[in-house]
Amino acid sequence: ETGVTQSPTHLIKTRGQQVTLRCSSQSGHNTVSWYQQALGQGPQFIFQYYREEENGRGNFPPRFSGLQFPNYSSELNVNALELDDSALYLCASSLYGSGGPWHFFGPGTRLTVL
């Protein structure tokens, strides 16, 4: 069984730039969610994808967008980066219809915006 993987592990960007983060779901899972974890805080839900469509969104602006591919891998794109976007970005995979909300997380991508 392959766990959730994310790339890159670290990234440094400047304000105004765009970034793409990538995630491969755990094998057998069909749903992927993205979370932002600021320093000293708990993860905050950005959005979830199921069957390649957005299936719920948190309180994040439209410059945060995502994709899910047929193999259930996913991308998180952030446009017009702001300093406050500096955070750990976590991808989580789960199985829709499993009867519970068990999310399994990847190691995260640490994004620093200068």
Add this chain to the structure above:
Amino acid sequence: DQQVKQNSPSLSVQEGRISILNCDYTNSMFDYFLWYKKYPAEGPTFLISISSIKDKNEDGRFTVFLNKSAKHLSLHIVPSQPGDSAVYFCAASAAGGTSYGKLTFGQGTILTVHP
């Protein structure tokens, strides 16, 4: 609007003793609760969960208690081990149709277990 709260930022416990981590929630729609453990430079690792139809769930050294009337849950670790030192997050979810969507997390509690 913090719907899930962990009011203790940190907890220090002696090896072999019990660790009790607490979590409060405000949203009555939450019907599933989870605990995650997080080490530095790693993603959160699922520990244990409980459905709102239960008041207790055990898995080895870990037990989660749910008090729905008080909107409170707790994680008990007995006996505590130095390897348990990590940040612990409480999370909650509400069923939407036939499946669950987002997790709402608390701020986390740093547990330190001293040898």
